[in-house]
Amino acid sequence: MTIQLDKVVPWGRNFNEYVSMFDLTSAEKNLTILDCAAGPSSFNYEMTLQGYNVISCDPIYQFNADEIYHRIQEVYQNIIDQVKENYDTFVWQNFQSPENLGKVRIAGMEKFLQYFPNGVEQKRYLTAELPKLPFEDNKFDLALCSHFLFLYSDQFSVEFHLESILEMCRVAKEVRIFPLLKLSGEISPLVMPIIEKLSTKGYRAEIREIDYEFQKGGNQMIRISCGMLGKHPLAISY
Numbered sequence: 001m002t003i004q005l006d007k008v009v010p011w012g013r014n015f016n017e018y019v020s021m022f023d024l025t026s027a028e029k030n031l032t033i034l035d036c037a038a039g040p041s042s043f044n045y046e047m048t049l050q051g052y053n054v055i056s057c058d059p060i061y062q063f064n065a066d067e068i069y070h071r072i073q074e075v076y077q078n079i080i081d082q083v084k085e086n087y088d089t090f091v092w093q094n095f096q097s098p099e100n101l102g103k104v105r106i107a108g109m110e111k112f113l114q115y116f117p118n119g120v121e122q123k124r125y126l127t128a129e130l131p132k133l134p135f136e137d138n139k140f141d142l143a144l145c146s147h148f149l150f151l152y153s154d155q156f157s158v159e160f161h162l163e164s165i166l167e168m169c170r171v172a173k174e175v176r177i178f179p180l181l182k183l184s185g186e187i188s189p190l191v192m193p194i195i196e197k198l199s200t201k202g203y204r205a206e207i208r209e210i211d212y213e214f215q216k217g218g219n220q221m222i223r224i225s226c227g228m229l230g231k232h233p234l235a236i237s238y
C-alpha cells in the first residue's frame, strides 16, 4: 500500500454525525456495516460499545495509534485555522465555533485511538485502499463512505470513483456516500456522471436530503441499491 502518513490529514467524525449524515434508523444500526475510508472516526468504537457490528477500513490503519496520534497533532492547528479563514462557508449550528469543532473532533479521535489497538486485534479495523476491498461478495448489508469519495473529486478521477463504488456494491447490498460536495464547497461534478454510469449498469441511485449540514449546501447523500432489487434498469430517482 503506497500511502505516506505525512500526506494524510486524519480527521474523524463521531457516531451522532454518522447517524445524521447517513440517515441511519435504529433498525439499520443492526445491519452489518462496512465503513470505508473510516480514518480516525469514532463511529466504529461507539457502535461497538452499543453492541452493533461495524468493520472499518482505511489505508492509515497500517500505522499504529501513536503514529496516527502524532499526525493528528501535526495537522490539527492548520485545519482549525483553515476553518476560521472560511468561517462563512460552514453552518454554525451543531458547533458553536472553530475551537468547539476542534474540541469535539479531538474527543472523538481520542476515543478512536484508545480503542484502535483492540479493534485491530478483533479485526474491526482493516488496512484497505479503494478501489479494492478484501472482502467476499455480499459480506455486508450496508457500506458507508463519509468525506472521501466526491469530496476529493479534484484529486480522484471519475473512473476511480466508479470503480470504488462498484467495489463497495460488490461487498454490500447498499452503499451510502456523504457529502456530494468537493472540499471547495461546490457540488462535485462527478455526481451526475456517476449516477448515469451506475444506471447503465442497472444500479438504482437516489440522492436524499438529510438532516445534517456543516459545509454549506452539504445536506445530501447518495444511496445506491446494489442487491438484486437495486438491479432494476431505469429505476433511478434523484
Ligand SMILES: C[S@@+](CC[C@H](N)C(=O)[O-])C[C@H]1O[C@@H](n2cnc3c(N)ncnc32)[C@H](O)[C@@H]1O
Pocket (backbone or CB within 6 Å): 008, 009, 010, 011, 012, 013, 014, 036, 037, 038, 039, 040, 041, 057, 058, 059, 060, 128, 129, 130, 131, 145, 146, 147, 148
Ligand atoms: C477526511 S477522512 C474521513 C474519515 C471518516 N470517514 C470521517 O468522515 O470522519 C478521509 C480518509 O480517507 C482515507 N483514504 C485516502 N485514500 C483512500 C483510499 N484510496 N481508500 C480508502 N480510504 C482512503 C484517508 O486515509 C482518510 O482517513
